[in-house]
Amino acid sequence: MLDKKWETCVKCGLCRSVCPVFREEKKEQYVARGHITLIEEFLKGNIDFSTKKAHEYLGKCLLCTTCVEACPNKAETDLAMILARIKHTQEYNVPFYKRILSLVMKNRKVMDFAAKTGRLMHNILFVQHLNTSRKGMSPRIGLGLIERKRLLLPIADKTFLEQYPSHIEGKNGRIAVFPGCGVNYAYREIGDAFIRICKKLNIEILIPKEQACCGGPLYFSGLIDTPVELAKKNIDLFNALNIDFVIVIEPTCASTTKFEYERLFSYLQDKEYLEKAKEFSKLIISSEKYLHDYTPLKEMLKKTKIKEKTITYHDPCHLGRAQKVKQEPRALLNAIDGVNFVEMKDADTCCGNAGSFSVDFRETSVKIALRKAESIIETNADTVVTGCCGCIMQIAEALHIKGRDDIKVKHTLEIIDEALK
């Protein structure tokens, strides 16, 4: 069974000074200390969480783990929140759209079909492209919880998994690629950049077509049946390969596969898959850390030059805080001649996207994103670079609201790819 690692909380309130949600809401129930107090009572069965208010208490947390990092007692609020959400979905109704998502994510063919249908619909009927610095799609009419004109991820013409063969020859190392759904279905160009970089480095690449969604968006919402199935599938598939690493491009998928699968099987007391998840975890690495630590890319980049750019960098929560990959993307970017790097204020503060948080609590999500946009604008950078599809979309929309579509929003891999060209 999982240890209750939030019980170390001494209610000191330090988390109030770092929580992005508390900064906007100023209410005790939306900060780590308040969450822990409420959740402890809920898990003991002392609070009825069937009301709409309860949905807010459990939902209004980005799971950004800023509080965990800042907490002097390392109280794991995120774990308390995930367990409470699991208990909540087991006892009460799950929102309809999450049940549909759960059915879709179970099966790659259904996901592919949904993406193709979405693409057809967005070309014909429902959505138009906004004039944002990063392409996306936007509903012409409100679609339930998704309001008119908000920026959504685009849908790629062809998925990453369809685009590439399952094996690309190379001599320097042997890796498998897990793009994550954001790269597979939306910003495939980021995956394209990664493949081109690896080809330049002559790395052997496996792209197993049977890989499943990591299940993260469902798991973080408290739905675990489908994530358990998906986790077992991915663990069995990748553990059987003779590879150095599994490169997970999307940070949330990396964090899910590297850390949350272990928590999941620990919670379920499934010893067999807990051991397998630990083995799998050792293989998982982000594209930035892999390229920085295990290839000569940085040295190669020192001989490259790009058109002069002033770049600032936003740390995605699941890359910077969860995987502790902060210095590596900065070092790679700084190696390129032509990059004028400038740090923004609060670079590692969450952008406010957090998947379904941005759907369920749109107003708060936008307020947090606008603070991020202000930090970017203050730097006078012409390009903001980050490492996550969700952050790219959120930042592009916030800059659009601020009237700054001139600031480009790029992925680290895209800048490296540009330099190598």
Ligand code: SF4
């Ligand atoms: S979670 Fe940590 S920082 Fe927040 S009140 Fe508890 S002990 Fe203090």
Ligand code: SF4
């Ligand atoms: S995980 Fe993030 S949003 Fe949730 S309580 Fe902690 S700091 Fe606030």
